[in-house]
Amino acid sequence: MLTLSHTQDFIDTEERYGAHNYHPLPVVLSKGEGVYLWDVEGKQYFDFLSAYSAVNQGHCHPRIINALVTQAQQLTLTSRAFYNDQLGKAEEYVCQLFGYNKALFMNSGAEAVETAIKLARKWAYQHKGIADNRAHILVAGGNFHGRTTGIVSFSDSPESKDQFGPYLPGFTIVPYNDLEALEAQLKSNPDICAFLVEPIQGEAGVIVPQEGYLAAVHNLCKQYNVLLLADEIQTGIGRTGKLLASYYDDVQADVLIIGKAMAGGVLPVSAVLANDDVMLCIRPGEHGSTFGGNPLAAAVSVTALKVIADEELPENAFELGLTFRERMQQLQNSYPRIITAVRGRGLLNAIDIAGGLNFTAWDVCMKLKDNGLLAKPTHGHTIRFSPPLVITAQQMDTCCDIIEKTVTEMVS
Template identity: 55%
Template sequence: MISKMLLRNSGSLKSLTRGGEPFIQKELDYGAHNYHPLPVVLQRGQGIYVWDIAGKRYMDFLSAYSAVNQGHCHPKIVQTMIDQAQVLTITSRAFYNNLLGDTEELLCKTFGYQKVLMMNSGAEAGESAVKIARRWGYQVKGIPDNQAKVIFCTGNFWGRTLAACGSSDDPDRYRNFGPFGGLNFHLVPYDNIESLEEELKNPNTAAFMMEPIQGEAGVVVPSKGYLTKVRELCTKYNVLMIADEIQTGIGRAGKLLAVEWEGIKPDIVTLGKSLSGGLMPISAVLADESVLQVLDPNSHGSTFGGNPLACKIAKTALEVVFEENLINNSRELGEVFRAEFKKLEGGFVKEVRGKGLMNALEISTPSGAWELCEKMAEKGLLAKPTHGNIIRFAPPLVINREQLYEGISIIYDSIKESQ
């Protein structure tokens, strides 16, 4: 019998599960209940589409939170994975390998930095960036031992490690996981320069870490000029600016990096998700030598970080982005998406916002958002609410104009039925 927890907010359970109840039940019986998915059981993906166990096809408008910018199971990336997996997958960093240096060079030249640290998950990249910033604070800026402060924004999300939870103002993330007092993290309102400057004035502030567009918070786009002012203030007060581009980077926001909308260069950039095309966890921390030189042997590491398989996949994943012109596609089709839904603002759809193909509709009621996602799923499009009443729409960047309009039509029809 499927758990009541799953039934919560799921008025269309039977029509969505399509015979998937045994798979859902097994997850509920043996897995931790730390997610509340839509009751759709997927078994295959290709391009912008996924199929459930009954063979129904859906348009994926979530893209595994931007992990599959290149589309599901991109044939070139999959073939790279197969080929390299038959040669060498992991050596650990106890030895050199023949692929890491080339991939590091590609990442540095592509994103405009002198050095890179390869890791695995996005949360690991965030943790690494904070560690690097603290050490830089002590060794370069001269902050007294164990006094380094790191500033974050309200509404931030960069993972669920203890440090990430300790930087959050979301009770769902930090409740009953403390204490966090020793982290010396401080929060300022997002898109508020005055509050930020007050914290940056403190000589013990080592870094300010922020998302150029807040993803989990509901695709919150800062006011024009905010990123430029952040860069100016971090330079003025000798504080490292860390841009969390795990979701926004690699074309998702219509530029290679979202910070490029204001033409600035952060001191540290974190990348992940689509750096692998969705095939395995790969992340990276980019910075110039003046920052990354603070790491020396045994100060930081990862058994899997920079493994040959990851290196080969990351190289191919980036090649696909440029060969298929996915950045321009994201920018152009994102404008189409927002223009269509701006027509609905002011009623059931409270607000439309985004950059590139990273967009959100804010619905007037929380229940309306969940029910809308159910209706869209019934019609063949998958998306998911965040923070109750906000729905993110982020299809793979390989989507074409015809497919986008098909998705827009499904969303429109679902909204009409929900009002």
């Protein structure tokens, strides 16, 4: 019998028995603490992906783990057939934290996006007076909101969409960061009920819109009686240097979608928040989830969100994000033919690697791994850098040194 004691053994087993729907870096992780990860060989790495921003509070944060263990010993799941003693407290906490009347807890980010779409359509028929089955939703080009068949219907990424049809109707893509195109659509179709958008596009390569974009979007939505659905699954919970990326534009979206770091990477939790006029459009029996709002998730979420505030992690993300981008811009100045762009907000950042070189962004990430830092490319040429928000200034300097060393090694 094979003893799994080496990296390749684990990889081979997963390749044999698992679906081939991911292309991971060839590293097998077995332990995490704070900003660090360790592989099965005992090598230590800096984590600069944070499980796609799900572990903003750092790996295995002791307060979050303690909340998990304590609640797991009491009650984990009741379904929503009954009340439990944790969900109401969690709903109250997130409503007060983000400034809404109501919260609807789900599990994955994709589930939360689907929930927001259903809410918007119900609101369209009950409040805006749109005829049945005619409600229309605008989405942004380059969007990524999940991988359900409904969500991929309005993706413009062939990788996400091709050969998963037939596609769900009722969506139109407008260019991201283009107010004129958005208003043209709003003017042309009175059946539009919502605009679903990421304040910063994460999967697209950390695309930051022009200053004031979201505020202008919100004003247009108000003008045309359309709901603004803000997908802050990746950008929220302190990642961009504020509790929500929307706050850079002083925007309170009509519907807020959050997830990922809601539970500090301990278990999947997401939520949709809205005021009564939107949320109460859905009545008993019309939407739900067996695991959504379970007492374990509720208890862990409150603690995870309190860690964000108590440890001032958005503030840390803001300051160290400035440090990171300054160092990367210096690196770009040194290697302008290698690094073609540096962008981001807070600790959600990216660099672009030029095409036509004898190496790719993937190769850079492989060399970063060898040098003790884990990051992942997206769209072939972009490398995202999103460490846990608990990273210190000293650790950030060390990591920037690793990135600089790696780029230098790639061109030498």
